[in-house]
Amino acid sequence: MKGESVYLRTIKKEDLDSLYEAVQDEEIRYMTGTRSVFSMEQLYEYYQRIMHDETRYDFSICLIDTDELIGDLAIMEIDEENNKAAFRMALHHPNHFNKGYGTEALQLALQFAFDTLNLNRLQLEVFSHNVRGIKAYEKAGFKTEGVIRESLYINNLYSDEIIMGMLKKEYDAMKNS
Secondary structure, three states, X not given: OEOOOEEEEEOOHHHHHHHHHHHHOHHHHHHHOOOOOOOHHHHHHHHHHHXXXXXXXXXXXXXXXXXXXXXXXXXXXXXXXXXXXXXXXXXXXXXXXXXXXHHHHHHHHHHHHHHHOOOOEEEEEEEOOOHHHHHHXXXXXXXXXXXXXXXXXXXXXXXEEEEEEEEHHHHHHHHOO
């Protein structure tokens, strides 16, 4: 899947180096609510697990101009009976923030989820302190559906967990407008 600045491709084992660097970054861990710093061995185990999980698709986000891997995303917990799935996305380094790469990758993921997988619903959770992420999801058309108040205690602060979702009919209306 290719956009103007980024493309998505299936995640590869060698991509774990970038993911490893990302989980070392305190700001990225904070934005995603991740407390642990994972070892390469743990990431390899994670990779082996997701590669054999038929209820998910994992993609690397890469720049078209340089082929540099800048992030990853997943459409997971695919429930074929109810045509729905969960979604997560992360850019791996702060120097790629605020350049539109996440928004473009998100658009490609939505196209895959709704047009290729023919899902009816995509849902994500984002923490209230991740204002940049919330704005990106809203810009892409996700709607806030609920708030789990003060569900995360990290960096000596409580944050709400915001549940956001998008339906196929909303995606189709945006695509056709």
